[in-house]
Amino acid sequence: MEHVEIFDTTLRDGEQVPGCKLNTSQKLRIAAQLDQLGVDVIEAGFPVSSPGDFQSVTEISKLVKNATVCGLTRAVEKDIEAAAEALKYARRPRIHTGIGTSDSHIKYKFNTTPDKILERARDAVAYAKTFVHDVEFYAEDAGRTDNEFLAQVCAVAIKAGATVLNIPDTTGYCLPDEYGAKIKYLMENVPGIHKVRISCHCHNDLGLATANAIAGVTNGARQIECTINGIGERAGNTSLEEVVMILRQHPKLNLSTNIDSKRLLSISKMVAEEMGMMVQANKAIVGENAFAHSSGIHQDGMIKNRETYEIINPTDVGVNESSIVLTARSGRSALAYRAKNIGYDFTKLDLDIVYSEFVNFADTCKVVVDNDIHHIVQMSKNKFQLSL
Numbered sequence: 001m002e003h004v005e006i007f008d009t010t011l012r013d014g015e016q017v018p019g020c021k022l023n024t025s026q027k028l029r030i031a032a033q034l035d036q037l038g039v040d041v042i043e044a045g046f047p048v049s050s051p052g053d054f055q056s057v058t059e060i061s062k063l064v065k066n067a068t069v070c071g072l073t074r075a076v077e078k079d080i081e082a083a084a085e086a087l088k089y090a091r092r093p094r095i096h097t098g099i100g101t102s103d104s105h106i107k108y109k110f111n112t113t114p115d116k117i118l119e120r121a122r123d124a125v126a127y128a129k130t131f132v133h134d135v136e137f138y139a140e141d142a143g144r145t146d147n148e149f150l151a152q153v154c155a156v157a158i159k160a161g162a163t164v165l166n167i168p169d170t171t172g173y174c175l176p177d178e179y180g181a182k183i184k185y186l187m188e189n190v191p192g193i194h195k196v197r198i199s200c201h202c203h204n205d206l207g208l209a210t211a212n213a214i215a216g217v218t219n220g221a222r223q224i225e226c227t228i229n230g231i232g233e234r235a236g237n238t239s240l241e242e243v244v245m246i247l248r249q250h251p252k253l254n255l256s257t258n259i260d261s262k263r264l265l266s267i268s269k270m271v272a273e274e275m276g277m278m279v280q281a282n283k284a285i286v287g288e289n290a291f292a293h294s295s296g297i298h299q300d301g302m303i304k305n306r307e308t309y310e311i312i313n314p315t316d317v318g319v320n321e322s323s324i325v326l327t328a329r330s331g332r333s334a335l336a337y338r339a340k341n342i343g344y345d346f347t348k349l350d351l352d353i354v355y356s357e358f359v360n361f362a363d364t365c366k367v368v369v370d371n372d373i374h375h376i377v378q379m380s381k382n383k384f385q386l387s388l
C-alpha cells in the first residue's frame, strides 16, 4: 500500500470558524490527541496573525513528539519570520507559505500580473527555505486557476525548494473529476513533480470536499489536508474521519494512513466540546446516528447480521456498539431485542400483544426508551393475560 499523509488543520483552518476560537491550553490538549491519533502533520496556527496564535504554535512545537508541526504564512517576509520563530522548538518544523493564483485573486486581491505572482511564489519559498528544510507551498484558489498557469507556479515553487505542493480548492467549486484531472495534469506536466508531494486541500461549499480529496489521491496526490468533524471556513474542510475510513474500507485503492481509527470518536467529541461546535447527528463516522438503526426492515436485518446494514464495524472507530433505536417505524424483532436486554423474554403471543401496545405508544413520541418498555409491558399486563 502507498502511504497518504494526513495533514490536520483543525487548529488553523478549523479554528477560523466564527465562535470556534481556542486558547493555548485548549489547542495544546487537541494537539496532544492529534499526535496520538497518528496524523503526519499538525497545522498549529498562523503565527503572525496574533500574539496568542504565535504562543500556541510555539507551545505546540515544544509538545508534539511525532508529527511535523506546521505554521501558515502569506508570501510575506514578516509572516515567514514569525512562523520560523514560533516553530524553532519543533522536532519537525514546516513552513506553509503561498499566494493566490486564480485570475480573480491576481486581478482583484493583488491587482498585479501573473509574472509578479510567479516571482512572489519563488521568493516566499526561497525565503522560507533559509529557515527550515520542509516548505509547503499553497496556490490559493488553485481549484479555479487555469491548469497551465498553475503548472508554472508549481514548477517555480519546486525549483525554489518546496517539498510539498498544496492545491487548494479554496472555494469548494470543483467537481471530483475536475479536481482529479487537475492533479493528474500537474503530475504529467510539472518538471520535478516526482520529487515532491502533492497535497489536496478541499472546501465543502458544495458538499464535495471529501469526494474531491479522494479524487486527488487516486490521481497521484499523497497528502490530504483535513479537519476533525470537517470544520473549517464556511461549509468546512474535508473531514479527517471520512477520508481515513474511505481509504481503510476500500483496500482496492491501495492507499493507507497512519491513523489509529479507534480514537476517531473520542477526538471528535473532544474537538466538538472544546470548540463548542456540535456534530450533526447524521454526520458520517462520528455522528450520533452513524451506527443507529431505527426502521423495522433495517433493524431486522441488523439483528440477524450486522453487515446487512453496516459497512464499518463501529468498534473500528471507537463506538462501543451499534444501536437499535425504537420508534413508531420499528418492528417486532427490534422490540423483542431491546426488551430482552432489560429482562423480558416474550413468547410469540406475548410479543404480538406488547407490540400492538408499543406502536400506539410510539406514535405519541419520537423515541421509545427502556423505561417506556417497562411501562408498555405493564399496560399490556393490565389489559391482557401475558405468560411473563
Ligand code: KIV
Pocket: 013, 138, 140, 141, 166, 168, 169, 170, 171, 201, 203
Ligand atoms: O483554503 C485555502 O486556500 C487555505 C490556504 C491558506 C491553504 O486554507
Ligand code: ZN
Pocket: 013, 168, 170, 201, 203, 233
Ligand atoms: Zn482552507
